[in-house]
Amino acid sequence: xxxxxxxxxxxxxxxDLRSVAGSLVLVVLGPLLLFGMFQIVQNLEKERPLEVPxxxxxxxPHLIQHLVANGVHVLPPPADPEARVRKGDADMVLVIDDHYxxxxxxxxxxxxxxxxxxxxxxxxxxxxRVERILLGYTQGLGALRLMARxxxxxxxxxxxxxxxxxxxxxxxxxxxLSMVPLFLMLAALVGGMNLAIDSTAGERERGSLEPLLLxxxxxxxxxxGKWLATALASTVVALLTLVGMMLTIQQLPxxxxxxxxxxxxxxxxxxxxxxxPLTLFGAAVQMLIATFARSFKEAQTYLGLLNLVxxxxxxxxxxxxxxxxxxxxxxxxxxxxxxxxxxxxGDLVPGWQLLVIALSSLLYSALCVAAIERLLRRERxxxxx
Amino acid sequence: MIEIDGLEKRYGSVxxxxxxxxxxxxxxxxxxxxxxxxxxTTTLRxxxxxxxxxxxxxLVDGIDVQRQPQQALRRLGMLPDSRGLYPRLTAREHLAYxxxxxxxxxxxxxxxxxxxxxxxxxxELLDRRVAGFSQGERTKVAIARALVHGPPNIVLDEAxxxxxxxxxxxxxxxxxxxxxxxxxxxxxxxxxxEVSALCDRIVIxxxxxxxxxxxxxxxxxxxxxxNLENAFVNIIGSDAGLE
Numbered sequence: 141x142x143x144x145x146x147x148x149x150x151x152x153x154x155x156d157l158r159s160v161a162g163s164l165v166l167v168v169l170g171p172l173l174l175f176g177m178f179q180i181v182q183n184l185e186k187e188r189p190l191e192v193p194x195x196x197x198x199x200x201p202h203l204i205q206h207l208v209a210n211g212v213h214v215l216p217p218p219a220d221p222e223a224r225v226r227k228g229d230a231d232m233v234l235v236i237d238d239h240y241x242x243x244x245x246x247x248x249x250x251x252x253x254x255x256x257x258x259x260x261x262x263x264x265x266x267x268x269r270v271e272r273i274l275l276g277y278t279q280g281l282g283a284l285r286l287m288a289r290x291x292x293x294x295x296x297x298x299x300x301x302x303x304x305x306x307x308x309x310x311x312x313x314x315x316x317l318s319m320v321p322l323f324l325m326l327a328a329l330v331g332g333m334n335l336a337i338d339s340t341a342g343e344r345e346r347g348s349l350e351p352l353l354l355x356x357x358x359x360x361x362x363x364x365g366k367w368l369a370t371a372l373a374s375t376v377v378a379l380l381t382l383v384g385m386m387l388t389i390q391q392l393p394x395x396x397x398x399x400x401x402x403x404x405x406x407x408x409x410x411x412x413x414x415x416x417p418l419t420l421f422g423a424a425v426q427m428l429i430a431t432f433a434r435s436f437k438e439a440q441t442y443l444g445l446l447n448l449v450x451x452x453x454x455x456x457x458x459x460x461x462x463x464x465x466x467x468x469x470x471x472x473x474x475x476x477x478x479x480x481x482x483x484x485x486g487d488l489v490p491g492w493q494l495l496v497i498a499l500s501s502l503l504y505s506a507l508c509v510a511a512i513e514r515l516l517r518r519e520r521x522x523x524x525x
Numbered sequence: 526m527i528e529i530d531g532l533e534k535r536y537g538s539v540x541x542x543x544x545x546x547x548x549x550x551x552x553x554x555x556x557x558x559x560x561x562x563x564x565x566t567t568t569l570r571x572x573x574x575x576x577x578x579x580x581x582x583x584l585v586d587g588i589d590v591q592r593q594p595q596q597a598l599r600r601l602g603m604l605p606d607s608r609g610l611y612p613r614l615t616a617r618e619h620l621a622y623x624x625x626x627x628x629x630x631x632x633x634x635x636x637x638x639x640x641x642x643x644x645x646x647x648x649e650l651l652d653r654r655v656a657g658f659s660q661g662e663r664t665k666v667a668i669a670r671a672l673v674h675g676p677p678n679i680v681l682d683e684a685x686x687x688x689x690x691x692x693x694x695x696x697x698x699x700x701x702x703x704x705x706x707x708x709x710x711x712x713x714x715x716x717x718x719e720v721s722a723l724c725d726r727i728v729i730x731x732x733x734x735x736x737x738x739x740x741x742x743x744x745x746x747x748x749x750x751x752n753l754e755n756a757f758v759n760i761i762g763s764d765a766g767l768e
Contacts, residue, residue: 144625148614155613155654347609351670354573354603355626356595522575523607 141357145365146372149339153373159334163373166330167380170323171388177316178392190266193218196236200244203236203252203277210273225255231263232256232270247285317401318454320385321480324378324411325450325473328419329426331377332370333443336426339366340512341439344524353522359513363427367509370423378415382408407483413494414479417501421472424508431515434524453477469493470500526551526709527678531581532571534564541567543733544581549711549726551677554704556720557713558757559730565713566606568730569682573603585678599627602676604684608667612656616647616666619655620673627674634673641669644699661692668699679703680711685719697723721753731761 154160195217197204204214218224221233237243237251244250252274256267283293343349352362389403426443433439453474464482469475475497482489515521527549534542542564549555557565570576572583574594583590585597610619617638624634642648645665650658655666668684681700685693700723704710714720720727721741729737737744737760741753748756 141626144622148611148618148622151618152611152613343609346612347607348611349609350575350605350607351603351609351623351667352626353575354598354601354605354671355623356598356628357626358595519576523570 141361142365142368145362146369149335149366149369150372153335153338153369156334156338159338163327163331163334163377164380166323166327167377167384170319170327170381171384174316174319174323174385174388175392177319181316182393189213190269191215191230192232192234192270193221193224193230194234194236195221196238196240199236199238199240200250200252202244206277207270207273210276212270212273221255225257228257228260228263231260231266234270317484318477318481320389320484321477322450322454323385324381324415324480325418325422325476326447327381328374328378328415329422329443329447329450332374332419332423333426333447335366335373336370336423337430337433337436337439337443339369340427340430341433341436344522345436349522353516359516360509363509363512363516367420367423367427367505367512370427371420374419374423375416378419379412382411382415401484401486403484410483410489410494411480414476414483414489414497417498418472418476421501421505421508424505424512428508428512428515431512431521449473450477466496469496472497472501472504475500526584526586527555527572527680527711528584528587529568529572529581530584532568532578532583533580534567534571534576534578541733542571542578545730545733545735546581547728547735547738549678549709551709552704552707553725554700554710554712554723556724556727557711557730558717558720558727559715560761561715563730564733565730566682569603569605569680569711569713572680573601573605574598599674600676601678601680602671602674603680604668604671604682606682608664610655610658610663610666610670613654615652615654616669617651619666619670623670624673629674637673637675638669641672644702645669646695660687661689664688664692664696668696672703677707678709678711680713682713683715684712685714685716693719717754717757729757729760736760 190211191213192207193215194204194207197214197217207214215230218230218233221230221235224230225233233255235253235255237253240250240252254267254270254274257263279297282296286293286296343352353359386403386408389401426446429442429446430439433442450473453471454477456474456477464478468478475493479489479493479497529545529547532542532545534540545564545568547555557568559565567576571578572585572590574590574597577591586600588597588600590597611622614622620638620641621631621634624637629637638651642651645668647662647665647669650662650665655663658666664684664687668681671681672679684700685696688696697719700710700712704725712720712723724741726740727737727744728735737747739747744756744760745751745753748759750756750759
């Protein structure tokens, strides 16, 4: 009986071309989005060439040496430095004071001027780099002068400031990886959503629930058949999305960003093992909600909101918590994100984690199925009053 | 045989069904007549096990519907109030699904599909998806679906609703045939013409109670009215809700 119900629901769903096509949009969209975001990250990596026109370079050969050694392309002086910066032709222009050479030799305060346009965001990064290089030069030189006079440079440097930039492309790319589980879960939920609604709220709305319940078949067989059909549809869409993601990740130049992502058959197998329990549980929850809803439309509204749930753990993980704790595994969606990200990082996923995920999801699914069974005995649910 | 024995159902302050009892014999067409809202559909839902009665019981061939719903449903073919179909399935697939749910093997379902298509004059509909069917065609599919397991007891709730004249006449012939073949047919309607033309026995509902249970001839004799229509109005007390 379960198989009969399962087959009927799948045939019925498969013929609903529009909703099948709708769920497949995500299969294409996920990998595309991943690819696009990676391109953006890559563009961040490609820095603007650090070109600095210098006026009076001949005054400070030592300083120029230092600049070149730190990756600065020193350009010949422009005619009107301020105009060039204002127009944006140059990020900045370094002007070395006419008296620089003599003051430098006399260990006096020597002046350099950096002409910048602070309103230009795109030049900020390069300006900061040059400023830091100049600061490094002046600190190093000062230290040398102090040492030459028998004074410890630390006397003049009470603070040792070290800056750690977290917005590196590597870090961003790693965060992008948490999109992979998000899309897989979204695909799993969207893939079965229409079938879940059609076989519960839809069945009642088109008036076929009452005739269906007039057959000598237990409520449980009907519910389990519909549930498995929904889970199967979810699984197919999730698997297609996974394949799409794998192909995309293989195309991405991850090595250039200094990342190593392992996504072979073994990793895919682990991801599927973590994902399957979610498709079962997701299908059961969707059906429970849709059974409770008063109409097809109401069910669509509720399940649309349910689709947002997988975003929560992804955000949670993006916000920084990378510690994997035992309590994450019996929490659907959080468990999947944790496992998928671990797998992609190449970390080990112990078997007990997968077991906890599978058993907890099966338990929740069983509770949902039992609840739907009970609902289908209520007159209000059967006749939609 | 269908026996209804003292059924009661309340919805809040509404006493929808108040101690209803009657019996529908094998080989006969028993009509349930009454205005809309008289309690016919609620009574039939209690008969089909989907609504729990507050008191009383319903028996199908002696099987208590509430105690052994599955056994009772095997012996019952019911066209309920809501008769929705699956728009993306063909008529034949509907019969296959419901026949399977009734536990029939595949060849037997095929056999029944052919017979029912013949009986209901819907052979050319069998392999079309029901999405584009007319009201009459849908009703035929719904009836075939209810009869796919060849039940000895047949309950039709407002079977001719929405049918045109030709289809209604054809339906009457079918109902007669089913009764003549020995089935117990229970037929509910709010259309007097239909019930009087078809039924061997007429059970009249009004305000949740059975107000009359008699053959058409007895009805005429009891009310002293020659015309059945006047007899009904006489019994119910008004003609509100009847056609």
